[in-house]
Amino acid sequence: MNRTKGDEEEYWNSSKFKAFTFDDEDDELSQLKESKRAVNSLRDFVDDEDDDDLERVSWSGEPVGSKTRPGSFQSLSDALSDVPAKSYAPELGRPKGEYRDYSNDWSPSDTVWRLRKGKVCSLERFRSLQDKLRLLEEAVSVHDGNVITAVLIFLKRTLSKETLFRELEVRQVALRHLIHFLKEIGDQKLLLDLFRFLDRTEELALSHYREHLNIQDPEKRKEFLKTCIGLPFSAEDSAHIQDHYTLLERQIIIEANDRHLESAGQTEIFRKHPRKASILNMPLVTTLFYSCFYHYTEAEGTFSSPVNLKKTFKIPDKQYVLTALAARAKLRAWHDVDALFTTKNWLGYTKKRAPIGFHRVVEILHKNSAPVQILQEYVNLVEDVDTKLNLATKFKCHDVVIDTCRDLKDRQQLLAYRSKVDKGSAEEEKIDAILNSSQIRWKN
């Protein structure tokens, strides 16, 4: 690219190594160098306003193009560098003078200043560890993350990882930037080495685990998860990783099996309700729902039975009942719903109990358009009277409303409800009968 070539030429033409002496300190040339550097740094302030920063100078030193740049600063440094008036050619590019006034002599703060401005800067001269660290500290003191990362890129390239890690261990800000940088460029190996060095075992484990998101193939992902199991997670997290592996393992088996069943076309449930998506990588509760939907009656021995899932993953009763209810209600399998809540007590009498509160049951049934009789039965089981009344009214379970009002001896409410039922209906008659009954001692 022309720009680079032009700047290179300029660099060579403006190189300060014209005269060579060992003794640089009180050399005339070095004094000139000093002034040039000062002048150059001043020029930057002026330069920043300029858009046409591209310079092109031919080998002979003749300017290319016609524009000459005014300014006394310019002529001073020109005299030093033996390059005639700089010229500009507008060019697809127009980068800000990144290579201009290139010098090898900057202090850490100058260098950091250049980096902040986005200018190219060779950091090579910071060779001693001390110099490197001074540069890093300077960058950190300025708070600019872009600069800190730039310095870290250089340090990563020029320091052994042990040295780098050792120094960063006590420099939290720089350390954070290195970690983020490694994450972003995907240098997983170095990142894990870093965590290992810092003894950040949990982050090491999590970082390794995170990789599984990049693996699409289920078998490969499952194998990868297996490798995660022994990692230094916390005790609870280890259990979660184990569960993740087991879940995916099961899902692969179920998926293969069900796909086969579905294509064979013999199984009714799959014919009536074809699957909309694969079960792979779905959460556990979704898998349970799927299992309650398609494999409800299976015995505990099979991988796809709900009971098996419940046992393997220690799913609490609450969650299990909620999910099974949702699945069976969707299929309008009211008998199954019944069975979920029916228990026999020691005397052999059946009774309905629910670990989730019957108001929730009612809501789910309603969502799945359960017939009123079913709804009514469950509304009746709601313990809290106010909730019961609210739900009954909301879902038009007339009998329940009527009976509850009667039990509460609330005449007013019953009267009010009368206007809501259909004229001449059985409910209206029932209300009238109750209202006229002389046996009830109404409270209002």
Added chain:
Amino acid sequence: MRYVASLVNADKLAGRTRKYKVIFSPQKFHACEMVLEEEGVYGDVSCDEWAFSLLPLDVDLLSMELPEFFRDYFLEGDQRWINTVAQALHLLSTLYGPFPNCYGIGRCTKMSYELWRKLEEEEDGETKGRRPEIGHVFLLDRDVDFVTALCSQVVYEGLVDDTFRIKCGSVDFGPEVTSSDRSLKVLLNAEDKVFNEIRNEHFSNVFGFLSQKARNLQAQYDRRRGMDIKQMKNFVSQELKGLKQEHRLLSVHIGACESIMKKKTKQDFQELIKTEHALLEGFSIRESTSYIEEHIDRQVSPLESLRLMCLLSITENGLIPKDYRSLKTQYLQSYGPEHLLTFSNLRRAGLLTEQAPGDTLTAVESKVSKLVTDKAAGKITDAFSSLAKRSNFRAISKKLNLIPRVDGEYDLKVPRDMAYVFSGAYVPLSCRLIEQVLERRSWQGLDEVVRLLNCSELAFTDMTKEDKASSESLRLILVVFLGGCTFSEISALRFLGREKGYRFIFLTTAVTNSARLMEAMSEVKA
């Protein structure tokens, strides 16, 4: 960058010669150049920067459109955007004169302020002697007040953002709103006269307001019945266009309201708000925890469940270990085991933590000082995560009176304080801080609060500049949110402005809400 490089390399392989230009906005990072160099395309590509940092979204709202700021800084600790913020502040100060008064709170605020001052010094002379047009600048970090950002919004603009997602000042209303089969993209700012009147209102007022307006509009239309030709001509040429526009806007907003109400009823919004308020006030914590548990069990929404857990954690100074374990397990079971990573992120950011024994401020400080010298600890991760914000929400809430004591009903039609943006239950912490500091013109008397917030404050007044400022400019305040701000906070401060005779201008790294915050922390793209 790798993608760009791969395109270039593909061309090279195919023997195509092209010129390539990459424009970085708002800034080019050294790491990007490094990648280009690594991939061997550095010389083939010319790079340029477009320092576009401030987008005016409205007459009083400037956005830097940097949603990544939140995650980059508050999760990863990367300070790459601090320079961008400093540049933006510098730009504003060159345009509107020096700022006589600067206040701020937060670690990022402090760093941005220092870098900004450095910029000002380096490019000195541009603002000397100019009359300041903005009297005060207030900077704050998002993590000074996570609670406000996590609450459900109930002012109209906030509700629209929560429900439909406003992007860059405009929103896409789908068919359910437009009552047609097309979607409509609507620009939402002060120019929309209807919107401007309802945007800051509590939602309960909006529908009534819109219905009234619709009735007025109808009455205007009906006037045409009694008109003669001349009047009709006049009507058509002068008024009809305006009426039609108003009609269009009205129907859009009425449609939006209906859509919102439908969604909220379905979600049982009432119950949700009740739980949030309980958490804010500190009552019925067990019930709230059960509610959250049920929310997770029912697989209602991964972001909502997460947000509620975070709200519980921050208001209660962390979840008790039993709850943390159980809710986390249930969350992983309901929404996917890979969210293990999300939980780790939330813990690092201080949004969802577990109470540890002996978690006093002094204990944390001693842990941190050990960190610097004691390598063998292995507890470095723990100490590091303790460095994340300690909450102390209840203590702060008490000191600043964030929960208003109400006798009787809180009148949402005629709000009397900023709590109206959350139905009278809670004054946004960030807004209260701004209110107090502006009143005192310093942090005096707020030391306890600052200590509880566990970060540094800054206040700087330059009397020479203040003397030059007109009294009008002294009432103009620029509020800078680092990490994002919500429409609720904007509405609350606009209210404060009307009350106290201030005018606020908002500069934010991006407009945000609870969903965006949770998405930023989520490791798994939902």
